[in-house]
Amino acid sequence: MFDPELSLATQIIERALERLKIPIPDRIEWMPTPFKGQWGFGTNACFQAAAAEARAGKEVNVQARAHEIAEAILDEISPVENFARIEAERGYLNLYIDPAVYTRRVVNTVLEQGENFGRGAPNGERMMVEYAQPNTHHSFHIGHARNTVLGESLSRLVEFAGFETIRASYPGDIGLGVITCMWAYQKFYREQEPEGIHQRGQWLANIYSEATALLTPKESETEEEKAQREAYEAERREMYQMWDAGDSQVRDLWRMTRQWSLNELDEILKILGVKIDVFFFESEVDEPAKAIVDELINLGIAEDERPEGPVIVKIDEKLGLSKEKYRTSVILRSDGTTLYSTKDLALAKRKFEKYNVDRSVYVVDVRQSLHFQQVFKILELWGFPQASKCYHLAYGFVTLPEGTMSARRGNIILFMDVYAEAQKRVLDIIAKKNPDLPEEQRKEVARQVGLGALIYSLLSVDNNKDIVFDWDSALSFDGKTAPYIQNAHVRANSILRKAGSLPSEASFEYELMPMEVQLIELISRFPAIVQQAAMDYKPLHMANYAHQLAKTFHGFYHTVRVLQAESKQMKDARLRITAAARQALANTLRLLGIEAPRVM
RNA sequence: GCCCCUGUAGCUCAAUGGACAGAGCACCGGACUUCUAAUCCGGUGGUUACAGGUUCGAAUCCUGUCGGGGGCGCCA
Numbered sequence: 001m002f003d004p005e006l007s008l009a010t011q012i013i014e015r016a017l018e019r020l021k022i023p024i025p026d027r028i029e030w031m032p033t034p035f036k037g038q039w040g041f042g043t044n045a046c047f048q049a050a051a052a053e054a055r056a057g058k059e060v061n062v063q064a065r066a067h068e069i070a071e072a073i074l075d076e077i078s079p080v081e082n083f084a085r086i087e088a089e090r091g092y093l094n095l096y097i098d099p100a101v102y103t104r105r106v107v108n109t110v111l112e113q114g115e116n117f118g119r120g121a122p123n124g125e126r127m128m129v130e131y132a133q134p135n136t137h138h139s140f141h142i143g144h145a146r147n148t149v150l151g152e153s154l155s156r157l158v159e160f161a162g163f164e165t166i167r168a169s170y171p172g173d174i175g176l177g178v179i180t181c182m183w184a185y186q187k188f189y190r191e192q193e194p195e196g197i198h199q200r201g202q203w204l205a206n207i208y209s210e211a212t213a214l215l216t217p218k219e220s221e222t223e224e225e226k227a228q229r230e231a232y233e234a235e236r237r238e239m240y241q242m243w244d245a246g247d248s249q250v251r252d253l254w255r256m257t258r259q260w261s262l263n264e265l266d267e268i269l270k271i272l273g274v275k276i277d278v279f280f281f282e283s284e285v286d287e288p289a290k291a292i293v294d295e296l297i298n299l300g301i302a303e304d305e306r307p308e309g310p311v312i313v314k315i316d317e318k319l320g321l322s323k324e325k326y327r328t329s330v331i332l333r334s335d336g337t338t339l340y341s342t343k344d345l346a347l348a349k350r351k352f353e354k355y356n357v358d359r360s361v362y363v364v365d366v367r368q369s370l371h372f373q374q375v376f377k378i379l380e381l382w383g384f385p386q387a388s389k390c391y392h393l394a395y396g397f398v399t400l401p402e403g404t405m406s407a408r409r410g411n412i413i414l415f416m417d418v419y420a421e422a423q424k425r426v427l428d429i430i431a432k433k434n435p436d437l438p439e440e441q442r443k444e445v446a447r448q449v450g451l452g453a454l455i456y457s458l459l460s461v462d463n464n465k466d467i468v469f470d471w472d473s474a475l476s477f478d479g480k481t482a483p484y485i486q487n488a489h490v491r492a493n494s495i496l497r498k499a500g501s502l503p504s505e506a507s508f509e510y511e512l513m514p515m516e517v518q519l520i521e522l523i524s525r526f527p528a529i530v531q532q533a534a535m536d537y538k539p540l541h542m543a544n545y546a547h548q549l550a551k552t553f554h555g556f557y558h559t560v561r562v563l564q565a566e567s568k569q570m571k572d573a574r575l576r577i578t579a580a581a582r583q584a585l586a587n588t589l590r591l592l593g594i595e596a597p598r599v600m
Numbered sequence: 601g602c603c604c605c606u607g608u609a610g611c612u613c614a615a616u617g618g619a620c621a622g623a624g625c626a627c628c629g630g631a632c633u634u635c636u637a638a639u640c641c642g643g644u645g646g647u648u649a650c651a652g653g654u655u656c657g658a659a660u661c662c663u664g665u666c667g668g669g670g671g672c673g674c675c676a
Binding site (some may be wrong): 031033044047048051060063091092176311312313314324325330331340368369370373394397461464466468477478479480481483487490492497498499528536544548558561562578600 | 602603604606612613618620635638640641655657670671673676
C-alpha cells in the first residue's frame with residue numbers, strides 16, 4: 001500500500017550507499033517494523049552490505065558495521081516525502097510514516113474498494129482446486145468437513161489473490177464399497193428408505209457399515225457363519241461383475257442410490273457455502289483411463305507384465321535414481337481393470353487439455369502423499385509442463401480421543417450432528433447474553449456463529465497436523481475462535497449503526513492513539529496476507545490474521561471512544577476507521593468461508 | 601530397510617532466514633450507570649527434543665541422533 005514511497009526510499013538508499021562506496025545489496029526488501037506504537041517499514045540492507053564487506057576481506061564486526069552504515073546513510077539522505085522520520089536501530093534502517101498520511105490513505109482505500117479491498121490483480125494463471133470429494137454411499141463426517149472447508153477457503157483465497165479459479169470435486173462413486181452398500185440394500189432393505197435428504201443419505205451409509213460387518217470374517221467363526229459369509233461374498237462379487245458388464249437393473253440401482261448420496265452432499269455443500277464448478281465422477285474416467293495405459297506402454301514409460309503381473313511404471317528407474325523414493329507405481333491391474341492411479345492420470349490429462357489449467361491443487365488427506373508424488377512424476381515423464389505446478393495439499397486426519405474414526409465400528413462424528421449441536425449451543429448463549437435479540441433473528445445468528453465456530457476450528461490448525469476432535473474445543477466460542485472475530489464485526493457494526501451515517505471524508509491530523517495506529521497498520525497488511533496465504537496455499541495465515549485483527553479491534557473498542565470522541569473531527573475520523581475495520585473483518589471472514597453477522 | 605510429515609509454555613497451537621519466540625486454554629487478580637462483558641487489562645509460565653554445520657543473523661536451512669505419526673507394485 002506504500003509501494004511508491006518504498007521504491008523511492010530504496011533508490012535514495014542505493015544512491016547513498018554508492019556515494020559512501022559501500023556494496024549495494026541485490027535487493028532491498030522492506031518489512032513492517034515490530035510495532036511499538038508507531039508504524040513504519042524497516043530494511044536489513046545494512047546487514048547485507050556489511051556482510052558483503054566482510055566477505056570481500058575487510059575485517060569488520062558485521063553487527064556493529066551494519067549499524068554504522070545505517071547511521072552513515074542517515075546522515076547522507078534528506079527527508080523523504082510522507083515519512084515522518086528515519087532511524088537507525090540496531091543495524092536496521094527504519095522509516096516511519098506520518099500517521100495522518102497513512103491513516104488517511106489506508107482508510108480511504110478500504111472504504112473506496114469495499115469488498116474488493118485486498119483483491120489482487122488478475123495474474124493470468126488458471127488454477128483448479130480439487131476438494132469436497134467424499135465417496136458416495138458413505139457418511140459425510142467431520143473429516144470430510146475439514147477437507148471441504150480447507151479447499152473452499154483456499155479457492156476463495158487464490159481467486160481473490162488473482163488466479164482464475166475452477167472448483168472441482170471428484171467423488172468416488174464406484175468401487176467395492178459402493179457395491180457392498182447396493183448389495184445390502186437390495187437384499188435386506190429394498191424400498192425401505194426414509195424420507196428426507198439427510199435421513200436417507202445417512203440411512204444408506206448405515207447400511208454400508210452393516211454390510212461391511214456382515215462380510216468381514218469374525219475372529220471366532222462357526223462353520224455355519226463362514227458358509228453364510230461366503231455366500232454373501234459371492235453375491236457381492238456377482239453384483240460387481242454385473243455392474244461392470246452394464247447390467248441395466250444393477251446400473252439403475254446404482255444410479256438411484258448414488259443420487260441419494262449426491263443429494264445429501266449437495267445440501268451439505270450449500271450449508272458450507274461451496275459451489276463446485278466441475279464434477280468429475282470416478283465412474284466416468286474409467287474408460288479413458290484404460291486408453292492412457294496403452295499410450296504409456298507405447299511411449300515406453302510403463303511396462304506391461306500381463307498376464308502374470310500388472311502394468312507398472314518404475315519411476316525411480318526412469319528418473320535415474322539409485323535410492324528408492326518414488327518407487328514403482330501400479331497403473332493397471334493384471335485383469336485389466338483400473339486403479340485409483342489410472343484414473344488420476346486420466347483426470348490430470350483432462351484438467352490440462354480440456355480445462356487448460358496452469359496449476360492444479362489436490363486437497364486430499366496426507367495418507368495419499370506417495371500416490372500423488374507418483375502421479376505427478378508420471379505426468380512429468382509423460383511430458384506435461386504443468387506437472388511441476390501440481391500440488392498435493394495434504395492435511396492431517398480428524399481423529400477421536402479414542403482413536404481413528406471408523407464407520408464400521410460406528411464411532412464417527414457426522415458433520416450434520418456437529419452442525420446441529422453448534423447451533424443449539426449458540427442459541428443457549430444468545431438466550432443468556434442477548435435476550436433482546438428478536439426471535440426471528442436468533443436462528444440465523446445461530447447458523448452463522450455455530451457454523452463459523454466449526455469452520456474456524458478446522459482452519460486455525462496447520463493443515464499437516466492431525467486434529468483430535470473434541471466437542472468443546474470444536475464448538476468453543478471464547479478465545480481464538482470465529483465468534484470472537486464475528487463479535488468484533490458486530491461491535492463495529494453496532495457503532496456505525498448508532499452513528500447513522502458515515503462521513504464521506506475525515507482528517508486524521510490529531511494525536512492518534514496507539515490502538516488506532518495499530519488497527520490501521522493491521523488493516524493495511526491485509527492485501528499482503530492474501531497474497532502470502534494464496535502463494536503458500538495456507539488458509540491458516542488468513543485464520544491467524546483474522547484473530548489478530550479482531551483482537552486489535554476489541555482493544556481499540558475498549559480504549560478509543562468513537563461516538564463520544566472529544567471533537568467532531570475525531571468522531572468523524574474514528575467512524576471512518578471503524579468502518580474500515582468492519583470492512584477488513586468482513587473480507588477476512590469471507591475468505592475463510594465464514595459469514596460476518598451484523599448482530600449476535 | 602526406504603520415503604514423507606512432525607517435536608516450540610502445564611495443555612492445544614502460531615511465528616515470508618530477521619529485531620525481545622507469540623496466542624488461546626487453564627490458573628490467579630482486576631474492569632460493566634459509559635459505542636454489545638461472546639469483551640478488555642494485569643500476573644504466572646521457554647536451554648524452540650539433542651549434537652554439530654551454513655549464515656551478519658536459525659524455531660526456521662543442511663547433516664546426524666533420539667522420540668511421535670503416516671506411507672511403501674495389483675485398496676482408495
